[in-house]
Amino acid sequence: MVEFIREMRQGLIVRTPVVIVASDFWDDYYQAVMEGVVLSRAPQARIVRFPLQERFNVVAAAWALMCSLDYFPRGSVFLVVVDPGVGTERKPIAMRFGHYFYVGPDNGIPYPLARRVDNNVEIVEIEPRNAISATFHGRDLFAPVAGEIAKKLLVQDPEDILLAEFGNEVSGLKKLEIKRVGLGERGIIVYIDVFGNVITNISGSILEGTHCEVSIGGQSFEMSFHRTFEEGEEKKPFIIKGSCDTFEIVRKQGNAARAFPRIQVGSPIMIEAKS
Amino acid sequence: MVEFIREMRQGLIVRTPVVIVASDFWDDYYQAVMEGVVLSRAPQARIVRFPLQERFNVVAAAWALMCSLDYFPRGSVFLVVVDPGVGTERKPIAMRFGHYFYVGPDNGIPYPLARRVDNNVEIVEIEPRNAISATFHGRDLFAPVAGEIAKKLLVQDPEDILLAEFGNEVSGLKKLEIKRVGLGERGIIVYIDVFGNVITNISGSILEGTHCEVSIGGQSFEMSFHRTFEEGEEKKPFIIKGSCDTFEIVRKQGNAARAFPRIQVGSPIMIEAKS
């Protein structure tokens, strides 16, 4: 009992599941409504807003999540609503992958997340329990399930939570491969962030100051590699190794994406070091 | 006692009041300051940010709140600061309506909220307890009261909370009628969301694929009704039934509002189904 009270005082007992609410409408009140639905079921949850710059873009969303997972605590629930196909045939799912959960459409986004943990995955197709709108499954279908999972996490370990009550098990996921490639290989733009940094899935090792040939949008550009933003040239796009350990085209305190108006997430890109 | 400890362990006892902070400046640090004021008084509160796309617009704010209330838990406190008249004669109020609370200016926004619960409403005019600025009542006048109410909610039921300590009771509210109308009736634009969806207060029943005549901005357009975004035409505005059960003019992965540059929240609109 004394031990228990000490733990209480230290705030170690009351579990606080984290629910990450990722959407492409984080800047409107719809995001708040989903958060309200989660908190109605699990008032102890911690909500983290996960703003996605690209709207309707499953590649960008999947990339952002892949690069972020490891920074969230065990048992985190990712409620992900980037859902241009809302109300149509894509499956609404709840998925446990390792000690994390994904709730959202099966539209490609969950595929690379599940791949990270291989066999330790359980997926169910969510069965609606109540009337749902045709246009806001985030509120009517996904947030309630995310909230229920968060509630279970108050007293259960992530691995012990069964998803069967939310629907029938399904085996496959819609495929969306986002692999890392090397220098000299054909990669793609995977995200364009709020600074205008153009992020690729290309990884590798380049020496500071090395010149590179960057093929993008049907053209080739020479750019230098720099370790940090500060060390780069003024007003010219250059290359850095970004926070997800892949190359990015950036500008010092400026917007690199604007220099390449025709590119977008999904555009092919290749980088070759030239000395 | 054993029961109590079990409940503690399950996190069922520590109440966590939800304070929804709705403003038209959610994208600047002023929003954070209001949240700091609430948490200074009620550190256990859960804050939900409620971003409003339209600035200075009481109709849009009232609509967004009306469509969202039911998704928030009993005892939620809505701290609403859309306040172009800050520092002038509009009354600062705290209001209990049913098992919810509103704290903010009496500028039309609380009227339709109070109407939803009819007689079960208590309103007081907030009396400043300290020096307040002329330009940021959200921080100096409203957030402190929202925080105090949240603190009371830790140990009291919403219905038992008395607002008399914040000021004298007032009876009326500034009128702002936002009624739903039917097909063929004169409605208005009530919100334009972050996707550019143009939301009306018009409700009714239309069959999938039906052609409609939409009168807006002094012109008439023919549009089809579709159940979902995916089922709609490419690059052309069409009509769906939105998440608040009213019609919206939308474009598939595009911005419908930009096709009608002269319309805004408040503009009249009429929709007639032509079969």
Next chain:
Amino acid sequence: MVEFIREMRQGLIVRTPVVIVASDFWDDYYQAVMEGVVLSRAPQARIVRFPLQERFNVVAAAWALMCSLDYFPRGSVFLVVVDPGVGTERKPIAMRFGHYFYVGPDNGIPYPLARRVDNNVEIVEIEPRNAISATFHGRDLFAPVAGEIAKKLLVQDPEDILLAEFGNEVSGLKKLEIKRVGLGERGIIVYIDVFGNVITNISGSILEGTHCEVSIGGQSFEMSFHRTFEEGEEKKPFIIKGSCDTFEIVRKQGNAARAFPRIQVGSPIMIEAKS
């Protein structure tokens, strides 16, 4: 024990440290990642997002923080990542100033914060404990320390927390003076907010309706002083006393900054009352 249980029931015991996450990338998922890192270490923390409108701007960030500190509870941790020099020589620091904490780069922002409390300041240079990226110290270096401090705050008073475990003590801070000046003195623009209000560091007392001469961008303009937005002229810039008790150039439900396209944060400005 009875007392303890009553306190528990009232939620008074479980401490909930507030971590304010201020960044110039609050509108992208990087912000969420920092919050995940904090919650991984201190799941009981309350996160407040502190959005900064100006990117790469240490003056604007410092001003916003200076005007906000007092509204956050004792023991608040300010995790501040406005960091154009990331990966270069600026020192990463953790600082206790009075009963608050700052974690972020020593790039000028902490200087005016420390000045507010004079001698009651402890500063350490953060020593990395793990591999860190060259471009996202917010995630790899600062958020972990902010989370560790928040965890300590669950059981310790702010004044009792020692920062020595995070690195060696340093004495000085990079200097950034942002002083308030008076009418007729040379001030600067310190922030341009989301409404387009142009905020200065000029304070003083002017009577309602007084005409002023405003020197800005090499030109002089006549503007009137008004107490509130509502009382100002339509469509014309005028002056109010803002929420940080300094003068601002504003427009009624409009964007004043757009009327002065050449000014920016740091631009000199002078205001003289003409009666």
